[in-house]
Amino acid sequence: MKRRLLSLTLVLVLLCSLTVPAAAAQSADERLASVTAQVKKTLGLNTEEYTEFYGDLAEEILAPSWYLEWSGEDGSLSISTTEEGKILSYRLYRNSTVSNSGTFAPSFPAGDQDSAKAAAQAFLNKVLSRGESVTMEARVVRLNTTTYRFGGEILLNGLPAGLTYSISVNCEDNAITSFSRDDINGRIMGGIPSATAKTTQQQARTALRGTLALRLEYVLPDGGSKQAVLRYLPEYGDEYYVDAATGKLVNLTELAREVEETGMAGGTTNDATKEESAAEAPEASLSKAEQQGADKLKGVLDRDALDAKARAISALGLSSYTLSSVDYTVARKSNENGDTDVTATLRYGRQVNGTSWRRTVTLDAKTGKLMNVYSSARMPNEPVERKVDTAAAQKAAIAFLTAQCGTQFGKSELYDSINALEHDTRISHSFTYAQKVNGYFFPGNMISVGVDATDGSISSYSNSFDDAVTFDSAAGILTMNQAIDAWLDTYEVQLAYIRVPAAIDYSKPEYKPLMDYGISYLYKLTLGYALNREDYLLGIDAKTGKAVAPDWGTTDEGLSYSDIAGHWAQSKIEKLAQFGVGYTGDKFSPNAALTQIDLIALLASTEGYTYDASSEDSADNLYNYAYQLGILTKSERNDKAVLTRAATVKLILNAVGYGPVAQLQGIYRTKFVDDGSIPADCYGYVALAQGLGMVSGNSFNRFLPNSNATRAQAAVMLYNLMDR
16 A cells, blocks of 8 residues: 555546637637547557547636547547647447357466557557656456556656556557546646755655654554554654755645635534334244244343343433334354353434434343443534533543443543534544553553533443453563654655645636636645655554554465475466465465365366365355356265366366367267276266367376376366466
8 A cells, every 4th residue: 555645635626617718719620620630640540440430628727628539330449638639548449249158267368468568668658748757567467357457657757746547458469448647737837847856865854754653552463362562553644745945844734724725715313213013923833043043032131121221320311211122133153152142222312402312222132231322413403502521521431431341441541532512513522541551552452432511421332342462561662763763764755746735826817717716726746755655554563663564364466385396287386376276375285186175166266266274164155156156066066075187177167168068979089098998977078178278198198087186287277278
């Protein structure tokens, strides 16, 4: 995740709808003819094959643009461009005579990515303006794709300017099928400054360091550990840059706020109640599963008992509320004691001077223990009187939390608070307490409470406290300065063009219409230094000083194995792995006997399915997915069955839809010397597989149909079928 240069929100959404009269020098048809000729010259287009053409004009105040569209029997081409013929987007659509059968049929992309990249660069060389260049990254390539995709930044004078582009190339013939780009046309006042900086990168680094702030807290690391560790976490705030000419540190966020404010100078929820009915239970007998489900509600308190439990908590202020409904929710999994938890949600309401107040209380349905409180109100036209100040509210919150969760609350300190009296739209004070250990907060164990500013009752409550968490020692941690240095090292101090908001000079006639619409600023480009990072990081480990990255789980970088080096099938296994086709873990076990579930997992991975044998219900989920793809039927499932080479061929070809053809009798012959040993029900499949180049014989031209297949052999069969 890249931290990009700040892109400020413009009120230029208005610009897209504003129009001015067309220039008197040329009529609209003349302008269209001119821009069309320029576009054709830029791209070297031959448009004779198209039978219709349209040109739509967007006459924006600062930047007129055209949308050109050609169409014909074989497809269409659409291009958006500036008045000067600068290409902003390109889309080629070609009618296809090939229909999608809808069967499971994985295949590698045609062509190769390097040739497609060269075609993309050649197109970019045509459409980029003087002083523009690009970075280019290949997007993830997937099976069955028809296009290679690339993208990156558009650089001005070799420097970033917050501009991006994307381009797609047809896999078969390297034709450009789509292109789109950002542009500064009409959005930037003035020209592009020189790319020469007077301030050094080190000077900018020193200035930007002072804008970084961290806080030291306990967190639970990824991976399910119950031991919290200390980590310096970033405090994100305003965006800054260093002016490359003056060396001045500029608060870009504050500047944008000031310019916008200068220019500007010229809820509720409605919980539905449920009607109660007193229908008699049917006399029909219950199934075993139904009876087990009913048993999970044994021991829950009834409506009246739950209502009494809630009203007994006087701090909730329910005396003036009416209970409207009670919902019981059964947990889908047993708790750590093997029991089934059931929660009860009680909804209360009241009317005061035309205002609807609602309070939702969640209790343990079996014990009546308070779990959660939530409130809402339909706000009246007139503001309500808020009588309770922050001090009184906090006193009420402390008393309530001491009564409800005293032990956990005793381990906590105030982490954050919001004073309702400082916000016109708030009617509740809020206080958040977090566990504090060795002098540092652990927000993972948090208790939140809200106090109604109109009557002092508890309006909200939540408790996420895990008493099983332990805490690493606070000894040997980095100082704040050391942590900030480590955090600064994760950034690049990047010289770039910064978009800075600037007031409009209305004395210039081209800007006069903006004044009439109350638009007071545009942008100008300024050369400056800013902090930039490609990846998203969580913080700095307080003991090692190393940056901590999030665990995103599986990525699109493909699979890799440690046990296939030098294997005869290595290259084909690795090619499959680039597309995520294969097995989880770092071992492929190429010589292991192939089981049915091995082959099903391999085939399912071509659709992006990841099979993890260690997960609960993983095999059932895998087979259910395979049934949906049509790879096999439920009656054919036999997880641990070891497949022969002939049976492997049959299952793969059935999966991709060749079954009906392979089952035709009397039309197939193989060239294998052991042709006679091929089982009759597999003969057509093996012959077809040989014809497709999916299988071949050994050095003696024997297919060995009844020998057990290996995982490597299955991978090669699949590869050959996909690569044909």
